[in-house]
Amino acid sequence: MRREGDSEMSVTNNPVAIGYGRILTPAAWMLALMTAMPASANVRIAAPKFDIAVLSGKSLAVGFPIQNLGDSVAVNVKVDFVRLVPSRFGARLSSPELPIDVGTVPSFGQSVIQLHFSVPGPMPPGNFRLVVLGTYQDANNRRDHDGRDGDRDSRDRDDRKLFELEVSRTPPEGVSLLPPGIPNRPQGYPALPVNPQGAPPFTERDVINYFTTHNLPKNSGSLSQISVGSLQFLTSKDVSTLLGGVTTGLTDDEVVGFVTLFGNFIFTGPDDTTPVQFARAYAVFDSITGNLLMVGTLPQEGAPS
Amino acid sequence: MYTKLLSPVLTSLLSHKQALLTSLNKIPAASLILGLLTIGQAAHAFNCGNGSSGHCYGRARWIEQPQYFGTQVDISEVTMVCANGSGCFFIDNETWLADFSSPGCVNNGFGACWVETGILATSDKASNVSSGRFFFWADARPAGVPSTFNLHIFGYTDPNGDTDTFVILQDNTGSAGVFQAFINNYARGTYYKGFSTNNLMSANRITIGQELAGTNGANADICDFTNNFWVRTPLGVPMGYDIRFERDIGSVAVRHDDPPFAEWGIPPLLPGNGDFETQCCSTGF
Numbered sequence: 335m336r337r338e339g340d341s342e343m344s345v346t347n348n349p350v351a352i353g354y355g356r357i358l359t360p361a362a363w364m365l366a367l368m369t370a371m372p373a374s375a376n377v378r379i380a381a382p383k384f385d386i387a388v389l390s391g392k393s394l395a396v397g398f399p400i401q402n403l404g405d406s407v408a409v410n411v412k413v414d415f416v417r418l419v420p421s422r423f424g425a426r427l428s429s430p431e432l433p434i435d436v437g438t439v440p441s442f443g444q445s446v447i448q449l450h451f452s453v454p455g456p457m458p459p460g461n462f463r464l465v466v467l468g469t470y471q472d473a474n475n476r477r478d479h480d481g482r483d484g485d486r487d488s489r490d491r492d493d494r495k496l497f498e499l500e501v502s503r504t505p506p507e508g509v510s511l512l513p514p515g516i517p518n519r520p521q522g523y524p525a526l527p528v529n530p531q532g533a534p535p536f537t538e539r540d541v542i543n544y545f546t547t548h549n550l551p552k553n554s555g556s557l558s559q560i561s562v563g564s565l566q567f568l569t570s571k572d573v574s575t576l577l578g579g580v581t582t583g584l585t586d587d588e589v590v591g592f593v594t595l596f597g598n599f600i601f602t603g604p605d606d607t608t609p610v611q612f613a614r615a616y617a618v619f620d621s622i623t624g625n626l627l628m629v630g631t632l633p634q635e636g637a638p639s
Numbered sequence: 640m641y642t643k644l645l646s647p648v649l650t651s652l653l654s655h656k657q658a659l660l661t662s663l664n665k666i667p668a669a670s671l672i673l674g675l676l677t678i679g680q681a682a683h684a685f686n687c688g689n690g691s692s693g694h695c696y697g698r699a700r701w702i703e704q705p706q707y708f709g710t711q712v713d714i715s716e717v718t719m720v721c722a723n724g725s726g727c728f729f730i731d732n733e734t735w736l737a738d739f740s741s742p743g744c745v746n747n748g749f750g751a752c753w754v755e756t757g758i759l760a761t762s763d764k765a766s767n768v769s770s771g772r773f774f775f776w777a778d779a780r781p782a783g784v785p786s787t788f789n790l791h792i793f794g795y796t797d798p799n800g801d802t803d804t805f806v807i808l809q810d811n812t813g814s815a816g817v818f819q820a821f822i823n824n825y826a827r828g829t830y831y832k833g834f835s836t837n838n839l840m841s842a843n844r845i846t847i848g849q850e851l852a853g854t855n856g857a858n859a860d861i862c863d864f865t866n867n868f869w870v871r872t873p874l875g876v877p878m879g880y881d882i883r884f885e886r887d888i889g890s891v892a893v894r895h896d897d898p899p900f901a902e903w904g905i906p907p908l909l910p911g912n913g914d915f916e917t918q919c920c921s922t923g924f
Contacts (some may be wrong), residue, residue: 360755389671469651472705474663515830516830517830517832518793518829518831520793521792521793521795522789522792523773547646549728550790551761551764551792552761553728554688554694554852565682567683572834577785578786579784579837581834583791583831602688602693602694602852603751603755603791604735604753604755604846605693605698605755605846605894606751607749607753607779608749608750609694610787610788612787627791630786630788630790631787631789635836
C-alpha cells in the first residue's frame with residue numbers, strides 16, 4: 335500500500351547546461367552529458383511516471399507528463415529522444431512525432447506527452463524504464479535579446495539546458511491487486527432475530543415477518559408482492575450447489591438459512607442494461623447472526639436451469 | 640479526504656478544494672446555506688425508476704480496449720442516504736466490469752454480464768442501522784445458470800473520510816469463468832473478497848459512478864473516484880499492469896442524469912490520474 339510521502343515512481347533528473355543543435359545524435363548526447371554544467375535551480379524538470387497502451391499488436395502509445403517542479407517558468411521545452419529499457423525493439427524507438435515541441439511548462443505545472451510507435455511485436459509483461467532526453471530554457475535566466483547583433487539563434491542555443499529523465503514503469507504501490515492476508519468473513523446486515531435457546535435459530539414465521547417490512551436490496555419490485563415459499567437450513571456448500579456455483583463467502587460446512595421467495599423482483603445493472611423481472615428469488619441468512627448475507631434470482635419453477 | 644498518496648498535482652488541486660470547503664464552513668451564513676441545501680437534497684424528487692423504468696446514472700466508462708481483465712478504483716466514503724419509505728429504492732457508488740457482446744451475456748435478459756462492487760444504501764430499514772450503507776458485490780451471469788443475478792452483502796462500510804479500494808479481477812488460476820471482487824482498506828483492517836463463478840464473460844466495458852433508483856428521499860455527498868486502473872492480463876499469467884489511458888476519455892464517456900450529478904472534478908490527463916465525482920440529488924457541482 336502506498337504510504338504518505340512515498341514517491342510514485344523513481345525519477346532521475348539530470349539537468350545540464352549545454353550548447354545545443356536542433357537534434358543531437360546519441361554520441362553527441364553522450365558528449366554533451368560528459369561536458370555538462372550544473373543547471374539553473376529555478377527550473378526542475380521531472381516525469382513521475384509513464385504508461386504504455388497497446389493500441390494493436392504492433393502499435394504502442396507511450397504517455398508521460400513533463401513536469402516543472404521549479405519556481406521558474408520553463409520555456410522552449412523539447413523532447414528529442416525516447417527509449418524503452420530494456421528494449422526488445424532496438425536501441426531507439428522511432429516515432430514520427432519526435433522531436434516534440436512541448437513549449438512552455440509553468441512553474442509547478444505539467445504538459446502531457448503522448449507518442450505513438452510501431453514495434454515488431456507485442457509488449458512483453460514486466461517492468462520497463464523510459465529514458466527521455468530533451469532541452470528547455472529557464473525564463474528567468476534567459477538572456478535578453480536586443481536584436482542588435484542578429485545572433486539570437488546562437489544565444490538561444492547557449493541558453494538551452496539539457497534534461498535527462500529516467501522513469502520507472504513499476505506498478506505504483508496503489509495498484510495492490512492481491513492484498514495479503516485472509517479476507518474477513520462476510521457480515522451481511524442485521525435482519526432476523528436469532529433464537530437464544532438454540533435450533534432452529536429462526537423460523538419461517540420470522541422470515542415472513544421480515545419480508546412484510548423489508549425489500550430485497552437493489553430490488554425495484556414492490557415489497558407488497560413478496561411472499562415466502564420456504565426456509566431450509568443448508569450448508570454453504572449445498573447452497574452453492576443449488577445456485578450453480580454461487581459462493582456464500584462462508585466455509586463449506588457453515589449453515590445458513592436458505593429462503594425461496596415469490597413476487598415481482600426487478601434488477602438491473604450498469605447503464606445500457608435492461609431491467610429484468612423475475613418471479614422467484616432467494617435470500618440467504620446467516621444462521622449464527624440472523625444477518626442477511628445475499629439475495630438473488632431463481633428461474634421460473636419448471637423452467638430448465 | 641484522502642489517506643493515500645496522490646500525485647502532486649492531484650493533491651494540490653484537492654487541497655485547494657478542501658481549503659475552500661473548510662473556509663466556507665468557517666462562515667456561519669455559509670454553513671447555514673450548506674445545511675439548508677443538505678435538507679433540500681433529501682426532499683428533492685426525481686424520476687429514476689419505479690421498477691419498470693430505468694435507473695439514473697452519473698458515470699464514466701471505458702470501452703477502448705477489446706478486453707478488460709479487471710478494474711481498480713478508490714472510492715471515498717461519504718454520507719449517502721436512501722430514506723426509508725420515501726420512494727427511494729437505492730443509491731450507490733460503485734464500479735462495474737461488464738460484457739455486452741458475448742452471446743450468453745446478450746441473451747441473459749439484462750443484455751450483459753457483469754461483476755460489480757461498491758457502496759450501497761437502500762431504503763431497507765436495516766440499512767438505517769449503523770452507518771446506513773454497506774459494502775456489496777454482485778454479478779449477472781450468462782444465460783443458463785440457476786441464478787442469473789446474485790448480490791452479496793459484505794458488511795457495513797468504513798466511516799466518512801476513509802477511502803476504500805475496489806478491485807474486480809479475472810481469475811484464470813483454476814476453473815474458467817471466475818472473477819474475484821474484493822474491497823480493502825488496510826488502515827481499517829477492511830478486506831472482503833467474493834468469487835463470481837460460472838461467469839464466462841469477456842469484459843469489454845468498465846464503468847465507475849453512481850446509480851440511483853427511486854423517486855425521492857436520496858442524498859449523497861460528493862464522492863471521489865480516484866486511482867483508476869484497468870488490468871491487462873488475468874490472474875494466473877504474468878501480471879500486466881497497463882493502466883487505463885484516461886486521457887483518451889472524451890466528454891461522451893460521461894453520463895450524468897442530474898441526478899445523479901457527475902463530472903471529472905480533475906480531468907484525467909494522466910493514466911490512473913483524475914478525480915471523477917458524483918453527487919446527489921438536488922444540486923449539482
